[in-house]
Amino acid sequence: MTFTHSTHTHHGHGRRPFVRHYLEMLAAMVAGMIIGPLLRSAAGLAAPADPGVGAVLMAADMTVAMVLWMRIRGHGWPASLEMAAVMIAPVAVLAPLHWLGLFGGDVLLVAEHVVMLPLMWLAMLRRPAEYGRWSTS
DSSP states (O other), X not given: OOOOOOSSOOOOSSHHXXXXXXXXXXXXXXXXXXXXXXXXXXXXXXXXXXXXXXXXXXXXXXXXXXXXXXXXXXXXXXXXXXXXXXXXXXXHHHHHHXXXXXXXXXXXXXXXXXXXXXXXHHHHHHOHHHHOOTTOO
């Protein structure tokens, strides 16, 4: 598997490539949420009992899958790492609040995704040449 470095990827311009990339990232997230636990189970690791730890692992699983897919699709490290940051940021803030007892595990998992998804969109808007220009065509 070869990863290419590009300061400007040619994934097209307009809304269609922009939305396609977002949907690809959602698919990568789902793949990470499935594959990560399967790999841990195959390695003999039990699922974490603490929802906060589970949320951190889920964010890591989704992030690894997303960055891997972005690199396969030819995105450079700056965009890939920026997307990784917006994947990790919500759980980095929310898990400690959960551990302080401010809300339960279900709220943590929902809030993690509610914050993560628009942050991904905003990260993409920040690099229109990378993802396609939302504002044109």
